[in-house]
Amino acid sequence: MSAKHIRTTADLVRFNAAIRIDCPHCAAARTLNGAQVVQLLGVCGFEAAEARLRCGRCGGKGARVTVLPPV
Ligand SMILES: [Zn+2]
Structure with missing residues (x-):
């Protein structure tokens, strides 16, 4: 399944997905x-x-x- 239906933090829970957060500074x-x-x-x-x-x-x-796609 792709991650394109995941638009809010609640969707992460619903689809059992995760996010990666990258800092552009360090x-x-x-x-x-x-x-x-x-x-x-x-x-x-x-x-x-x-x-x-x-x-x-x-x-x-x-x-x-x-958004990291659900595995
Ligand atoms: Zn930083």
């Missing part, structure tokens, strides 16, 4: 599953999630969110 990357994302950000679209995420390493904003 190249830190981490992977979160749907439950972790909802716990962190609540239910929102990925644009809103990107706007709210802050890098745990350098504190920079502007993270890039990539």
